Amino acid sequence: MPRHNVRQQIIDAGLKVLIEKGFNGSGVQDITAAAGVPKGSFYNHFESKEALGAEIVDVYGRDNPRRALLGDTSLPPLQRLQAHFERLNANFTAADFGRGCLLGNFSAELSGQSDLIRERLASLYLNWSSDLAAVVAEAQGDGSISTKAPALDLASFLLDAYEGALLRARVEKSGRAFDRFMTVAFDQILV
Amino acid sequence: MPRHNVRQQIIDAGLKVLIEKGFNGSGVQDITAAAGVPKGSFYNHFESKEALGAEIVDVYGRDNPRRALLGDTSLPPLQRLQAHFERLNANFTAADFGRGCLLGNFSAELSGQSDLIRERLASLYLNWSSDLAAVVAEAQGDGSISTKAPALDLASFLLDAYEGALLRARVEKSGRAFDRFMTVAFDQILV
Numbered sequence: 001m002p003r004h005n006v007r008q009q010i011i012d013a014g015l016k017v018l019i020e021k022g023f024n025g026s027g028v029q030d031i032t033a034a035a036g037v038p039k040g041s042f043y044n045h046f047e048s049k050e051a052l053g054a055e056i057v058d059v060y061g062r063d064n065p066r067r068a069l070l071g072d073t074s075l076p077p078l079q080r081l082q083a084h085f086e087r088l089n090a091n092f093t094a095a096d097f098g099r100g101c102l103l104g105n106f107s108a109e110l111s112g113q114s115d116l117i118r119e120r121l122a123s124l125y126l127n128w129s130s131d132l133a134a135v136v137a138e139a140q141g142d143g144s145i146s147t148k149a150p151a152l153d154l155a156s157f158l159l160d161a162y163e164g165a166l167l168r169a170r171v172e173k174s175g176r177a178f179d180r181f182m183t184v185a186f187d188q189i190l191v
Numbered sequence: 192m193p194r195h196n197v198r199q200q201i202i203d204a205g206l207k208v209l210i211e212k213g214f215n216g217s218g219v220q221d222i223t224a225a226a227g228v229p230k231g232s233f234y235n236h237f238e239s240k241e242a243l244g245a246e247i248v249d250v251y252g253r254d255n256p257r258r259a260l261l262g263d264t265s266l267p268p269l270q271r272l273q274a275h276f277e278r279l280n281a282n283f284t285a286a287d288f289g290r291g292c293l294l295g296n297f298s299a300e301l302s303g304q305s306d307l308i309r310e311r312l313a314s315l316y317l318n319w320s321s322d323l324a325a326v327v328a329e330a331q332g333d334g335s336i337s338t339k340a341p342a343l344d345l346a347s348f349l350l351d352a353y354e355g356a357l358l359r360a361r362v363e364k365s366g367r368a369f370d371r372f373m374t375v376a377f378d379q380i381l382v
Binding site for chain 2: 020021022024025097098099100104105107108109111112113118121123125149152154156157159160162163164165167168170171172173177180181183184187188189190191
């Protein structure tokens with residue numbers, strides 16, 4: 001098997017393991033075991049667990065299906081925003097609230113520990129917020145959302161509030177926090 | 192020194208160490224070293240690191256100065272809510288965004304790992320939300336906030352959104368997320 005496949009296997013397995021068990025809760029061996037590759041091969045591909053973590057943040061941001069959904073102009077912009085958050089709700093609910101979002105988890109766990117990962121997280125926040133802001137701006141353009149607040153501010157607030165709601169949903173093992181988020185977001189903020 | 196002082200020293204040190212380094216990022220030895228007590232003494236007082244973690248969540252909720260501030264009826268309720276969040280902003284900013292809130296950090300790191308701690312976190316969320324909701328209800332009573340949404344829903348949404356804003360502030364090492372939170376909370380939600 002060519003080297004780049006081992007590398008990809010480690011990234012795929014790392015994404016799962018690190019979301020489920022946390023960065024500090026999982027070792028290189030957990031990741032290579034999940035990838036089905038020899039432990040020794042890890043350091044042929046990554047300098048450290050931190051380097052893998054940083055790359056995984058980039059992959060998580062880049063390969064996320066949100067872009068396709070938010071860019072689907074066959075739906076009006078407000079409906080696209082709603083569908084985006086409903087899809088997230090459905091995914092986390094289907095996983096019985098057992099795992100979180102890599103972005104939120106790493107932000108809580110690693111902001112004070114790794115500047116490398118922290119900077120990648122900052123890029124991911126900005127990219128995701130910008131994707132949402134483009135749709136908010138479109139809705140401001142067609143008059144379905146007021147232009148009182150800048151689109152990027154509204155979008156960034158919503159993303160932060162969603163990450164917070166997810167923390168609570170996981171603790172309560174219940175979607176009540178998602179329901180509250182949808183109500184306040186679409187009745188009081190995106191108006 | 193009587194035994195209960197060692198216990199308290201471990202709790203005090205544990206609170207600091209676990210907020211700074213995370214639950215899985217710190218060992219019992221880090222905590223006893225920070226407490227200045229022999230490592231062996233830990234298990235005279237706590238069954239496990241998990242048991243200490245659960246107790247620390249309770250302590251963090253109980254001894255928090257928010258209750259005094261939210262209960263200070265010399266200020267109108269909306270001002271009290273504002274002062275509450277401004278105080279949190281100031282504390283995290285003064286710490287250069289280097290540490291988070293134990294509630295948010297543990298929610299991200301431990302919801303999937305420890306049911307014991309998860310249940311204590313759920314109680315803390317409920318207590319904190321209820322403290323906020325009492326003040327929201329007071330503001331609804333004097334007409335400064337609309338009664339359209341139930342006080343506990345608004346309060347719970349705000350707490351979740353705040354925990355999310357804090358995650359982003361730590362990643363960005365900047366108070367912009369706090370500024371956005373204050374604007375949206377007090378211009379669009381508590382209205």
